[in-house]
Amino acid sequence: MLMDYQKILDEIYDEIQPELMRGKVADYIPALAEVPKGQFAMTVTLEDGRSYSVGESQKRFSIQSISKVFTFTQALHLYSKSLYSRVGVEPSGNPFNSLVQLEYENGIPRNPFINAGALVITDALISHYGDEYKTLETILNFVRSISDNTEITFDPVVAKSEMEHGDRNIALAHLMKSFGNFENDVHSTVMTYFKHCAITMSTEELSRAMLFLAFGGKDPLTGKLFATPSQAKRINAVMLTCGHYDASGEFAYHVGLPAKSGVGGGIVATVPGKMSIAVWSPALNKYGNSHAGTLALERFTTKTGLSIF
C-alpha cells in the first residue's frame, strides 16, 4: 500500500502551526537572528524522484551543521579508517561547543558532528586538497553534485558574521592544535568551516541531496556513487547517535530516524531504503535543534509508522 505522503504532510502542516512561534531563533550572529519565526517547510523525496512538500519548501536557509554530513562523507571517502585516529564516532554527552571533553581526551573530538569534530574534518579536507580555496570549491561541488543542482552556494555575509563571533571555534581549533590534532592555519580553516556552514538550501534541495544516504551511497536518480554501502550505513549510524548534539538520544527515542540538525532551523533525515526528508523551522529548542522541525518529524514517523527500529 502506498501512503499518501502529500496528505500526511498537509496534516502535519496544519497541526504544527501552534508550535511555530515556540523556541528561539539562533541569535549569536545578526544574520541568523534576523530570520523571522513562524516559518515552516518540509519535503519528502522517494527513490524514484517523486517529492512531496509543504510550506516554504523553495526558500533557502542557512544549513549550518547539516553541512557536516557532507564534509564527513567526503572525508570518510578520502581517508577511510585512518580518519578514526583524528575523530571518534561516539556521542559526547556534552554541549556541541564544549572544550571540556576535548581537553580530557587529548584533543580527539568525540564525533564529526560536534564543532571540534567538524573542524578536524575541514582541516583534513584542506590537508588533502592543498589549500582552503580548492577545498571550499570541492565541498561546494560535492553538495551541488548530490543535490543535482549547480546553483547551490554559500552566503558570505553569514560566514563573515560567524567569523566575527568565532572565538569559541577558534579556541577549539587551537586546543586541538596544541594536542597535535590540527594541521592547517587555524584562521583560514575556521573560515572555510564557517563558509560551508553558510551554504543555503531549501528543504526541496536538502531532501534531494540526502537521497544517496537513504540508498546505500548511490543516488537512485543519477546512479552516481557518493559513498560505499558500508560508508552510507555508517554515516546514518553517526547521524542517529550524534546528529542532534546532546539531544541525540531523545531524538532517536521519539523520532527513530538517522538525522542531522543545524542552528539555521533545518533538519535532514533518512529512512534507509525508502526516502529522504528535510524540514525547516527557524525557532530552536533548548538543545539548539529546530523545535517545530523535531515535532514534525516525530509526527511523520508516528503517522507513517516509518522507523528504523
Added chain:
Amino acid sequence: MLMDYQKILDEIYDEIQPELMRGKVADYIPALAEVPKGQFAMTVTLEDGRSYSVGESQKRFSIQSISKVFTFTQALHLYSKSLYSRVGVEPSGNPFNSLVQLEYENGIPRNPFINAGALVITDALISHYGDEYKTLETILNFVRSISDNTEITFDPVVAKSEMEHGDRNIALAHLMKSFGNFENDVHSTVMTYFKHCAITMSTEELSRAMLFLAFGGKDPLTGKLFATPSQAKRINAVMLTCGHYDASGEFAYHVGLPAKSGVGGGIVATVPGKMSIAVWSPALNKYGNSHAGTLALERFTTKTGLSIF
C-alpha cells in the same frame, strides 16, 4: 531469498576462534573472574521460532546488564511517560558507573542502561510492587514469560558476591537519594538489582527472550503482548544509543543493530521485523563489552547485509 543462517554462524564460529582469548574476563567479583576465556556461543531466532546456534548455546551465563532491558521494559509499561522525570534516554559520554554526571545533573541518570539509571528503574519497580520480594518475583516471572521458559532463575552466589563489592553502586544510590530521586531502602534495592543482574541464561534462551522486541512488543510465537509497538521501538532506540556504555556509538557504527551487552560476556541484539540474536564470549574489551561477541555481531551484519541503517 532465505539466507542459510546456520552456515553463516558456522563461518563466524570458525573465524572468531583466534579472538576468543583476547580481552579480560570481568574480575571484580570471584564468581565472574572464574569463568574461563575461550568460550563462545551464538543464537539467531526468527519470527516463526526457527533458531540457529553455534558453540555452547545451552550453557547459562550471568546476563548482568542485559537484565536492564527487561526491567526497563517493565517500568516503561508501568510508568509510561512519567518515568522520564526520573531517568533520561540520552547517551552519557561517561563510564557506566560514573558519579560525575549524576552530581552535575542533580541525581537524574542519563539513561536506564548505565548503573545509576538501572538502579532507579529497580527502585521504581519496588515502589510499584510494594516490596523487594514481590519485585524480584515479578522480574523473574517476566523474564520467564518472554523466554517462554519457567526454569529461568538467578544465581544467589553471584548476587551476594556483587553485594560484597557493591560500594560503588551503593554510593550511586545514596547520591540519587540525596537529590530525592530514590524512594526505597538503598541496601535492599541494590540487593534486588544485583539479583536480577545475576539471572543466568543461555544464548538460546536470551535470543528467544528478545523476540518480542524484534517484533513490535508482541511475541510472534505465543502472541503475548509485552510492550506496545511504540514502546518496543523506543526500547530498541535506547539500546542503539546507550546499549554499550561509552562504546555505544562505535557499536552502532560497526554493527548497526540495537543491542545490549553485559559484563558476563553476553550481548543481545534485534533486527526489527526480522529476528533476535544472542551471543556470548566472556572476555571483555576495554569498554566492558564482550570482545569476540562484538566482532561476531559485526561479521554477522557484514555477511547478511542486515542493519537498521
Added chain:
Amino acid sequence: MLMDYQKILDEIYDEIQPELMRGKVADYIPALAEVPKGQFAMTVTLEDGRSYSVGESQKRFSIQSISKVFTFTQALHLYSKSLYSRVGVEPSGNPFNSLVQLEYENGIPRNPFINAGALVITDALISHYGDEYKTLETILNFVRSISDNTEITFDPVVAKSEMEHGDRNIALAHLMKSFGNFENDVHSTVMTYFKHCAITMSTEELSRAMLFLAFGGKDPLTGKLFATPSQAKRINAVMLTCGHYDASGEFAYHVGLPAKSGVGGGIVATVPGKMSIAVWSPALNKYGNSHAGTLALERFTTKTGLSIF
C-alpha cells in the same frame, strides 16, 4: 603598644549589626534551620589567658566543620606522614560535598576539611581506637582538654537529624570504600562523624580551644602539648589554604589568617604567636561560611593590622 581589643570588638559589634540578617541559615536539617538569624558573638584569647568578647559569647552553637580541625590534629599526631596516602593537603576548587574530584582522583580526598577528607580522618581514628564509641570518647576528651573544659559535649538531636539527611556523606564514604580508602563500617563511621560535628561550643570556649594552634601546638596556659610545632604550623597552613571550602582563597585574600568555618555559623582563626579568635553568626554566605563572621574577621584584621602576610 598593646591594643585595646575590647574597644575594637565593641566597634565591630556595632558596625556589623546591619549585616546580621543577611545570608541564609543552614537549612538542610531542622535543628540548624531553627537557629534564628541576627545573633553574633566574638571572642579573642591572648597567650596569657586574657580574653575579650562581644555578643552572645557564652551561647553554645553547633561547631560542625570546625570539629575537623580537632580530628585532623588527632589523626596527624597518630599517623604522621602515613596519613598523606589517604588524604591530601591541597585546595579542591570544588564544593565541599562534591564527588566529582573524588572519582577522578581515585578516592583520595583533596584535603581533611572537605567532607570526604574529614570522613577519612574519622575512619582513620576508628581504625586506631578500635571502635566508634572509644573514638567518639577520645575526640570529646581531646576537645575538652584543649578547651580546658570538661563540660563540652555534642547534641545527639543534631547528629541524628544529620544522619537522617546524610545520603550525600554516605555516598562519599561508599565511593571511597570502592577505591579501598575506607576501612570501617560506613554507617557507624558517618554517625561518628556527625556526632563530632554536632559538638556545641561558645565562642569563648572555641577561642580557648584554638590557643594551642596559635602557639606552636602547646597550650600556653596549661603547658600541655597537643601537637609538635611543625604539626601546628601545618594545621594552620591547611586552614589557610582549605579552611573555607571553595572560598578559601577569598578568605585568605580579605582576612589573611588561618581559619576554619562551620555551617553552624562559627569560624575559628589563629594569629600565630599572638592569639586565637572565634566568631559566630548563623546566617551563611553562598559558600556556606558565616556572612557576618567573615566580615567581622576582615574588620578585625583591618583595625589591628594583624595578618600573617
Added chain:
Amino acid sequence: MLMDYQKILDEIYDEIQPELMRGKVADYIPALAEVPKGQFAMTVTLEDGRSYSVGESQKRFSIQSISKVFTFTQALHLYSKSLYSRVGVEPSGNPFNSLVQLEYENGIPRNPFINAGALVITDALISHYGDEYKTLETILNFVRSISDNTEITFDPVVAKSEMEHGDRNIALAHLMKSFGNFENDVHSTVMTYFKHCAITMSTEELSRAMLFLAFGGKDPLTGKLFATPSQAKRINAVMLTCGHYDASGEFAYHVGLPAKSGVGGGIVATVPGKMSIAVWSPALNKYGNSHAGTLALERFTTKTGLSIF
C-alpha cells in the same frame, strides 16, 4: 639573635646536591629544554639590603610565571577592586593551563597566576596603556624599578619560541573572548604575555625585586612605594594559596611562605616583615615547580624556623 644566613645557605647548598639531577627541565620549547640540569642558586635579601647567596646567583634564567606577580601588582594598582570582575583569587584545583574550569565558570579565571588569569591581567594592562608596546615597556620599567636595576630585559628568542608553541594559551584567550572577558587582539596580547614571561633575571636580582612585597609594598632601600600595605598583603595571600599551581597547598604545608614559581626553575618567596628569597634550579617536579628549589625552601624554613604560620 641574628641568624647566620650565609652558613644556612651553604648547608642547604651541600645538602641539596643529590637532588639537582632529579626532575625534568621544561621541554615544550627548545630554549628552555636546552638549560642543563644540575644548576642551583639561592639568594636571601634583608630589609637593610644585605644579601646572602649560594650557587650561580648571578646567572640569569627565564623567570616565566614569576613575572605574573609583577603584572598582577601593576594591574591591582591600576584597577583595584574592579579587577575582581575579570579574575578571582581562588585556588583552581586544576592544572595551570586547563580550559575546563574556565568553560564551566564563564570565562572568569580562578586567579591571576594560572595562565588564563595572567592573560587577562596582560589584557587589562594593554587596555590601560593603549597598546602592546607601551605595555611591555611599562612592565619592563616596573621590574627594573622594583629590582633597582635598569638592565633587566627579556629574551626575544624564548618569547618567539613560546609563541610558536602557544596554541594552548591562544585557545585560553579565545575562549575568554567568547565569554566577553578579553578586550584586545589575541595574538598581540599573548605575544606580550610571552615577552614578560621571557624576562631573564638572576636570583640576586629576583630576591631584590621582591623586597617591596616583603615590606608592605614599600621598597625599604629606596623608599619607593609600589603597592599599598593592603595590596602587598593580598598579593602575598594569593602567592600562598595559588602560587604553585595545583601544588600550592602542599607548598604552603611544607614550606609555609608566600611564593611563586616559574617553569624556568625559579621560585620567589617572602617572609613578610623580614626578607625576600629567590631560588633557582631548572629541573621541575611533576607539578611544574622546581624540584630542588622547593626542597631548598623547605630546608630554609626548617633551619630558620621562619614561617608565616
